[in-house]
Amino acid sequence: MPEREQKRKSAPARETDEVVEAPGTSETGEKLKADIDDLLDEIDEVLETNAEDFVRSYVQKGGE
Amino acid sequence: MALHKVLGIETEYGIVVRGVGESNPVSASSLLINAYVGELERERLAGPKVGWDFEDEQPGNDARGASGPSSPPDVETHLVNAVLTNGARYYVDHAHPEISTPECADARAVVVFDRAAEEIVRASIVAANRLLPDGQELVVHKNNSDGKGNSYGCHENYLMARSTPFGRIVTHATAHFVSRQIFTGSGKVGVEAAGLSASEVPYQLTQRADFFEAEVGLETTLKRPIINTRDEPHADAQKYRRLHVITGDANCSETATFLKVGTTAFVLSLVEDEALPKTFQFRSAVAAMRQVSYDLSLAAPLELVDGTTITALELQWELLDRSKKWADERGLDTVGGDVGAQVLAEWESVLTSLERDPMDLADRLDWVAKYRLLEGYRERHGIGWEDQRLAALALQYHDMRPERSLADRVGLRRITDDDEVRHAMTNPPTDTRAYFRGTCLQRWASQVVAANWDSIVFDIGQSSLRRVPMMEPMRGTRSHVGTVLDESADPAELLARLNG
Numbered sequence: 001m002p003e004r005e006q007k008r009k010s011a012p013a014r015e016t017d018e019v020v021e022a023p024g025t026s027e028t029g030e031k032l033k034a035d036i037d038d039l040l041d042e043i044d045e046v047l048e049t050n051a052e053d054f055v056r057s058y059v060q061k062g063g064e
Numbered sequence: 065m066a067l068h069k070v071l072g073i074e075t076e077y078g079i080v081v082r083g084v085g086e087s088n089p090v091s092a093s094s095l096l097i098n099a100y101v102g103e104l105e106r107e108r109l110a111g112p113k114v115g116w117d118f119e120d121e122q123p124g125n126d127a128r129g130a131s132g133p134s135s136p137p138d139v140e141t142h143l144v145n146a147v148l149t150n151g152a153r154y155y156v157d158h159a160h161p162e163i164s165t166p167e168c169a170d171a172r173a174v175v176v177f178d179r180a181a182e183e184i185v186r187a188s189i190v191a192a193n194r195l196l197p198d199g200q201e202l203v204v205h206k207n208n209s210d211g212k213g214n215s216y217g218c219h220e221n222y223l224m225a226r227s228t229p230f231g232r233i234v235t236h237a238t239a240h241f242v243s244r245q246i247f248t249g250s251g252k253v254g255v256e257a258a259g260l261s262a263s264e265v266p267y268q269l270t271q272r273a274d275f276f277e278a279e280v281g282l283e284t285t286l287k288r289p290i291i292n293t294r295d296e297p298h299a300d301a302q303k304y305r306r307l308h309v310i311t312g313d314a315n316c317s318e319t320a321t322f323l324k325v326g327t328t329a330f331v332l333s334l335v336e337d338e339a340l341p342k343t344f345q346f347r348s349a350v351a352a353m354r355q356v357s358y359d360l361s362l363a364a365p366l367e368l369v370d371g372t373t374i375t376a377l378e379l380q381w382e383l384l385d386r387s388k389k390w391a392d393e394r395g396l397d398t399v400g401g402d403v404g405a406q407v408l409a410e411w412e413s414v415l416t417s418l419e420r421d422p423m424d425l426a427d428r429l430d431w432v433a434k435y436r437l438l439e440g441y442r443e444r445h446g447i448g449w450e451d452q453r454l455a456a457l458a459l460q461y462h463d464m465r466p467e468r469s470l471a472d473r474v475g476l477r478r479i480t481d482d483d484e485v486r487h488a489m490t491n492p493p494t495d496t497r498a499y500f501r502g503t504c505l506q507r508w509a510s511q512v513v514a515a516n517w518d519s520i521v522f523d524i525g526q527s528s529l530r531r532v533p534m535m536e537p538m539r540g541t542r543s544h545v546g547t548v549l550d551e552s553a554d555p556a557e558l559l560a561r562l563n564g
Contacts, residue, residue: 028424029421029424029426032423032424032426032427032436032475035474035475036436036440036475037440039437039473039474040437040440040441040444043441046467046468047456047457048460048468051453051456051457051460052453052455054082054456054459055455055456055459056452058080058210058211058212059210059214060078060079060089060159060209060210060216061089061158061159062214062215062216063076063157063158063159063162063215063216063217063285064076064215064216064217064284064285064310
């Protein structure tokens with residue numbers, strides 16, 4: 001390797017974007033959290049019966 | 065000049081029969097697939113009464129022809145191996161049901177056909193359960209590990225130029241496979257690598273990183289290598305190689321699948337065009353693979369042979385920047401045109417969010433979606449990571465049953481729509497050789513005695529069978545053979561016209 005450029009974490013352009021986009025992102029985060037809360041409210045109905053036993057006895061053969 | 069990146073993925077699903085003491089995974093897998101194929105035949109929706117032709121895989125084997133899954137779906141134990149009218153292969157591999165997508169011309173098509181494969185599995189479960197006694201049912205997971213040290217794969221395939229030196233592929237592809245885990249991971253509770261405990265690694269990004277023990281090699285089941293050297297191009301071997309990638313997780317998130325294959329198609333194109341001037345050689349790629357998977361902060365410094373370090377995120381930014389430059393100079397033709405542009409945009413967007421707050425990607429990446437779900441459950445119940453209820457939730461994330469799947473319920477964004485997925489269950493892509501394979505099966509299944517990736521064998525009532533080679537993955541498309549197929553009344557006429 002002739003030259004080794006200084007490694008950088010991110011380009012300046014991206015850092016600018018960050019500031020602009022930040023509010024939208026937290027909204028997304030809030031919405032996603034609300035979705036998960038809804039799912040957690042109903043999780044017992046969705047969960048496999050005896051889910052803990054099921055996962056304990058879940059064994060597969062190696063593949064590929 | 066980079067070759068068009070023809071690509072596809074093969075997924076092995078986890079399988080158990082619920083309601084019996086210990087289920088036999090081989091017969092369960094056979095039942096699953098035979099039930100589906102049998103149902104298609106009865107409905108005359110398609111005629112996958114076709115055996116897989118092993119000729120190019122194990123020379124000396126006869127085409128299986130009529131020994132295909134033509135009998136009624138009973139609890140059979142012979143290893144079924146069917147070619148579907150969408151150009152896919154559906155078969156039992158070791159102790160797992162496996163579907164290989166047809167050859168696709170871009171990353172989005174891979175997502176569509178991977179989704180179609182999931183729907184085929186779901187239809188298979190329903191068909192198979194009708195044949196099981198009351199109290200028994202098949203449970204199928206799209207995952208890669210049982211949490212007890214056993215792993216099975218989701219492999220990717222990319223068409224590459226034979227002329228590209230393999231050593232160059234190894235260096236750059238390794239850097240990508242190690243670092244792309246930050247968006248390809250499906251998330252896993254605990255750790256299965258020897259010598260580590262769940263208290264040290266309560267949750268990690270990927271299902272697969274624990275199982276890689278070598279940097280380069282031919283194995284896929286033992287001492288798995290990061291770069292697999294299987295050289296079976298299923299195409300003209302003078303011109304092509306097929307890079308067989310075994311490091312990836314099976315994804316439930318469409319975005320994750322899209323980026324996994326889309327970014328890799330870019331990186332491999334850049335390798336062919338020598339557009340990656342910097343090399344990143346890890347001191348230990350195997351260690352780096354695990355380091356990335358175990359580090360939820362995405363900040364782990366990975367040691368390079370030159371004594372410097374780099375993080376997975378930094379490496380991905382470098383690969384993205386080079387890909388954008390390459391696209392500006394060379395265009396996007398080999399990576400799917402507009403789809404290639406979407407890959408670049410999504411890649412940048414995901415890296416930006418990973419840098420800022422990975423939790424914002426709970427609607428796009430599996431490892432984040434699963435983490436958020438488990439973390440929410442943990443908080444609500446005040447339990448630790450070692451609690452079996454979390455392991456149960458994590459497993460059920462991958463459950464293929466619509467009434468149980470948690471991946472379906474965490475709000476993941478879709479790239480595909482239901483109609484195109486349903487269409488792709490029985491119709492091939494139009495822009496690769498899969499079009500020829502799938503269309504012949506749709507129209508003339510009774511005269512197709514066998515098929516595989518690079519040929520199709522017809523019985524047109526003559527003394528010998530007729531094999532049509534398909535050594536060029538980008539020929540046999542609708543624009544190439546659509547008219548000939550449409551105008552031929554039967555395979556005999558088709559063969560006459562193809563030869564004429």
